[in-house]
Amino acid sequence: MKTSVHFKIAAAFCCVLALTACSKKNTPDLEATTVGQAAPGSEKDFAVNVGDRIYFAEDQSTLAPEAQETLRKQAAWLSQYSDVTVQIEGHADERGTREYNISLSARRATAAREFLIAQGIDGTRISSIAYGKERPVAQCDAEQCWSQNRRAVTVITGGAKTS
């Protein structure tokens, strides 16, 4: 299945991102250790140097300033590498009911997609999918984990350079 490959890739990126996880923002000196390994225009470049995910407040789909900043960087990168197509995965935390969370995660993916389109990215390059609470990345039962699961992840589906 196509998506399961994406999960593996996303999981691999998580390991890289974990290096920078002590601060919520990307810490420049830690980034410097990974920049050299990611070829410009590659999936790794996107995940490490741009940031492939944004986070949401509880039961919200509004884009916080930090999320907008990440999406602006995504849009700039996507403008530079115009062959790249992406799918935005919307996710919700586990503290909601199943059907509502599916819809809430669709709303989050839509918010991210519309922001990228407003930044000038052609909508035909951006698909979206809603996973509800079905694919948490953090598994503890505390707000620090739930907040990591309320996310929209921009996954490259084609056109990236190989690293």
Next chain:
Amino acid sequence: MRLHKDTRMRALAFLALLALLFGLRGAAAQTEIDLTGGRITPLPIAIAPFLVGDGAEEGGATMTAVITNDLGRSGYFNPLPPDSFIEQVTDFSREPRFASWRQIQAKALVTGQVFMDGGKLRAEFRLWDVNTQQQIAAQQFTTSPKNMRRIGHLIADIIYKQLTGIDGYFDTRVVFVEESGPKDNRVKKLAIMDQDGFNPRALTDGRDLVLTPRFSPNAQEITYMSFAGATPRVYLMNIDTKQREIVGEFPNMSFSPRFSPDGQKVIMSLQDGGNSNIYELDLRSRGIRQLTNVPSINTGPSYSPDGSQVVFESDRGGTQQIYVMSVDGSGQTRISFGDGRYSTPVWSPDGKYIAFTKQARGQFAIGVMKPDGSGERILTEGFHNEGPTWAPNGRVLMFFRESGGESGGPQLYSVDITGYNEQQLLTPQFASDPAWSPKLN
């Protein structure tokens, strides 16, 4: 229905108790029922080990066990331990010695026999009223030996109905989602089992994420959501042939399906950007009708049993709340006004209640309210309870309870509509999204 007067009195008293608990106020409850704490005092019943002929030993033991387990789990009966029995029943056709059953406080007695008859299993049972010394039910079944558990459930249904006046629910099944693997990459399979947890089997192989299976009224078909294709969609599956089909090719995701009471339509949510609205699809004409048109999340639709109304959840007012509308989409009215968020509404088979999930103060509860929103009662509350489904007689609700943390997962529970008699339903793996079948017989 052949029912002796005294037994009828007791059945009425029992019903009166139920009526009191449900706030209906019938006749005054009689002596046999203990009202302390609002609990139903289970009726003591002796289930004599079924007599067996050659080759029917397993059948007899299985049926006795199934009947005992069904009646005991219902919470309305107290099957007495066989080692307390004074009389050992040795002849099915002879009247029992009632005094010896009265001595152990049994109010009712079940006797039975099972034997092989030309490759078929033949089972007979009798239900006796110990006080009046009358036989109040009797029936015989002939079937293939592989149906021995079902015959046990059918007999338990007859006993339950005879002594409570309410239809039984033991000859039913539950479709659910079986979950395995780590929490961040769960494998989910559609699965089905008998309502007592026996005979579980998977209906899908786990390759695709599947959610929210729901039974059709004929019990042979389910509708569910699958992530099999590029866009997640609502599907139908025939349980026997496993043949599946997509319900409508829509540009965006479809989800949260449920059958109409006549089985001819599927009601579901269709996503449109950040909003979801409720649509009804006619399975024969494939015509689609939009019922809600509000820029918000509208999902979880469930028909009233007469098909004239639909209950659903919507966050149009800011948070998830429960609404009722006519099946043509008119008269959309909010009915939940308590403190918290309300979701996953399901109309009861008798039309009297709506079951729901309620989130308040960081807890997830299962509750019921009347269709006008009055009479809210919480049946169970805790870290995470979700997704109620009704037994076909409207007396029992099943739901899933999730434990948090990395090794946590969902498991199935049932609870009586009074809020008592909560029971876990053991499954081989984690299990979620239960849906109770209609009665099979």
